[in-house]
Structure formats: structure tokens, C-alpha cells
Amino acid sequence: MMMGIPDKTSDYLSPEYWNERFKTEEAYEWLGSYENFAPLIRDYLSESPGPPPQSVLVVGNGNSTMGQSVAQDARVAGGGPAACCITDISPVVVAKSRDRSRGGLSSSVSWAVCDMLRMPYRDSSFDLIVEKGAMDVLEVDGGRDPWNPNPLSLQRMHRWLSEAHRTLADSGVLISISFAQPHFRRLLYDAEGYTWIVETESYTTASAGGASDGRVADGGEEGSSSFWEYYVYYARKGGRSPLSRHQREGGAITEGCKEDCTHEILDSEDFLLHIGVDD
Structure with missing residues (x-):
């Protein structure tokens, strides 16, 4: 059963x-x-210098299986990380996730209720931070359009990035999975x-009617399939991107792609999370 939009x-x-x-x-x-x-x-982590991450934080995991998958992936979490903490802001889903995984994961895996904007972790605590869609949620009241973002949304986004930057160890990596386009x-x-x-990469998913969970989106036909492109952002702490020429004043976007770069319609909920959607 799924709660209504x-x-x-x-x-x-x-x-x-x-x-x-989540109830x-x-x-x-x-x-x-x-x-x-x-x-x-x-591939990104295996081609990166240094050993695999030994301390991992999964942020905003919700009821996804991603956190458990990261913890069990020897090529991502070092084959048995010293610490892999799976978090969400909802106590309900944290408890359900912990109970569902009880006995099935290493004792090094833990769960915690955590607000991604105010993380209770010390500086330089993690080698790897992973989130999927959690950063996108911070933009749901994005403003009139992507070129005129809501200042409060920008503040939230930078509060999160500042927290991620603070809690990453030197050479640590933030991996963000998003539908937000690079420009x-x-x-x-x-x-x-x-x-x-x-650095940025992209991947596509295929689904019936365009819904990432296999549901048929509004207007879709049973048996039809659509392909959607999403993005993986890697932010490795310890340098500045050679392409970071964008200028910002007072938290507002002042430069970027000026053409129509919006996505096609996604499934009913992903579309609501589209950058630029306002109440």
C-alpha cells in the first residue's frame, strides 16, 4: 500500500x-x-587511488534496499567496513529497516535517525557518504523555474553539502544519485x-509506463516501456574541480545553461520532485 501524493x-x-x-x-x-x-x-571507487572506504554513511535511505546493498557490496564498502551506518529522518522507517535486516548483515552495520541538515557526526568521520534522491527532496519547493530558485531551497541544499563536506575525511567521497541535470x-x-x-556519470532505467517501480504512469499503457536518465555525482574531497567557473552571488545562480534543459515527465512522484516545481 502506498500513501497518496x-x-x-x-x-x-x-x-x-x-x-x-512509512507506516x-x-x-x-x-x-x-x-x-x-x-x-x-x-568502477569509480576501484579506479580511485587509495584503499576501499572503511567508514560509510548512507543518508536518507527510506525504505529502499540501497543501504543494505551498499553495506554488502565488497567493491564499495571494503568487504566489511569498520562502520556502515544507514540513516533516515523517519524513526518509523529506521526501526522497520533495522528489524527487517536483523541477523542478515554484519555487526558493523548500524542504523540511526538522522537529519541530513544537522548530522550528529564529528568532522572527517566518513570515507564515503551515499544518498539517493534525498538531496532532490530538498528542492521540492524550488521556485518559479530552475533559473529563479527559491532562496530557502538553496540554503537547504548548501546546508546539506556543507554537512557532507564537513563529515567527509580527506580524500573521502560523496556519491549522490539524482535526476537533477549537471548544468x-x-x-x-x-x-x-x-x-x-x-565528476558526473549517468544511467538509464526502463520500466512499464515510465514508473521506476514498475507501475504504469498516468496516461501510460500496460506493457509499454520508457527509459529515464538519472545522474551519479561523485565529489571527492581535497581539491577544486577544474571546471568550477560558475559564479554565485548571495546564494543565487548567476550563470549556466540558458536553453530549455528540463526533463521529460517522470513517474507521478519523481515529477513532483523535479527541480523548479513549486506549490
């Missing part, structure tokens, strides 16, 4: 909304399943104050 997209920012939703919803994979993008992050999202990563080098 809220009346206002800003409700996605409320822990109460997620608590109620009845058992699973939902935003932006595709782990295996859709796992080969990309395995918008890179403006955030490349802002002054962050010392990381950002």
Missing part, C-alpha cells in the same frame, strides 16, 4: 509525512534499484567554500 510538494520536507507514509509503505525505489547504478560506483546541480557543488573535485 500530498497536497503540497513542500510536505515532502516534513518528517511527519514520511513517518505516516504502510513497505518499499519504494526512487530513481531505480541499486543494481541500476552500482556498476558505475564500483543545475554542478552550480551547487562548484560553489566557493567546497574543496572537492566533482
Whole structure:
């Protein structure tokens, strides 16, 4: 059973909304399943200098299986990380995820209730931070259009990136799975104050009617299939991206792609998370 779409997209920012939703919803994979993008992050990490990550934080895991998959992936989490913590802002889903995985994962894996904007971790705590769609939720009240973002949304996005940057160890990596296209999202990563080098890859998912969980989207026909492109952002702490030429004043985007770069319509909920959707 799945909770209905809220009346206002800003409700996605409320822990109460997620608590109620997770009481009845058992699973939902935003932006595709782990295996859709796992080969990309395995290759990225295996080609990176240094040992595999030994301390891992999964942020905003929800009722996805991604956190458990990351913890069990020897090519991502070092074959048995010293610590892999799976978190979400909803106490309901954290408890359900922990109970569902009890006995099936290493004792080094833990769960915690965590607000991604105010993380209770010390500086330089993690070698790897992974999130899928959680950063996108911070933009649901994005503003009139992508070129005129809501200042409050920008503040939230930078609060999150600042927390990720703070808690990453030197040479640590933030991996963000998103439907936000690079000409918008890179403006955030490349802002002054962050010392990381950002790379981007993309992957596609195929689904009936365009829904990432196999549902038929509004207007779709049973048996039809659609392909959707999503993006993987890698931000490795310890340098500045050679392409970080974007200028920002007072938190506003002042430069970027000026053509129509919006996505096609996604499934009913992914579309509501589209950058630029406002109440």
C-alpha cells in the first residue's frame, strides 16, 4: 500500500509525512534499484587511488534496499567496513529497516535517525557518504523555474553539502544519485567554500509506463516501456574541480545553461520532485 501524493510538494520536507507514509509503505525505489547504478560506483571507487572506504554513511535511505546493498557490496564498502551506518529522518522507517535486516548483515552495520541538515557526526568521520534522491527532496519547493530558485531551497541544499563536506575525511567521497541535470546541480557543488573535485556519470532505467517501480504512469499503457536518465555525482574531497567557473552571488545562480534543459515527465512522484516545481 502506498500513501497518496500530498497536497503540497513542500510536505515532502516534513518528517511527519514520511513517518505516516512509512507506516504502510513497505518499499519504494526512487530513481531505480541499486543494481541500476552500482556498476558505475564500483568502477569509480576501484579506479580511485587509495584503499576501499572503511567508514560509510548512507543518508536518507527510506525504505529502499540501497543501504543494505551498499553495506554488502565488497567493491564499495571494503568487504566489511569498520562502520556502515544507514540513516533516515523517519524513526518509523529506521526501526522497520533495522528489524527487517536483523541477523542478515554484519555487526558493523548500524542504523540511526538522522537529519541530513544537522548530522550528529564529528568532522572527517566518513570515507564515503551515499544518498539517493534525498538531496532532490530538498528542492521540492524550488521556485518559479530552475533559473529563479527559491532562496530557502538553496540554503537547504548548501546546508546539506556543507554537512557532507564537513563529515567527509580527506580524500573521502560523496556519491549522490539524482535526476537533477549537471548544468543545475554542478552550480551547487562548484560553489566557493567546497574543496572537492566533482565528476558526473549517468544511467538509464526502463520500466512499464515510465514508473521506476514498475507501475504504469498516468496516461501510460500496460506493457509499454520508457527509459529515464538519472545522474551519479561523485565529489571527492581535497581539491577544486577544474571546471568550477560558475559564479554565485548571495546564494543565487548567476550563470549556466540558458536553453530549455528540463526533463521529460517522470513517474507521478519523481515529477513532483523535479527541480523548479513549486506549490
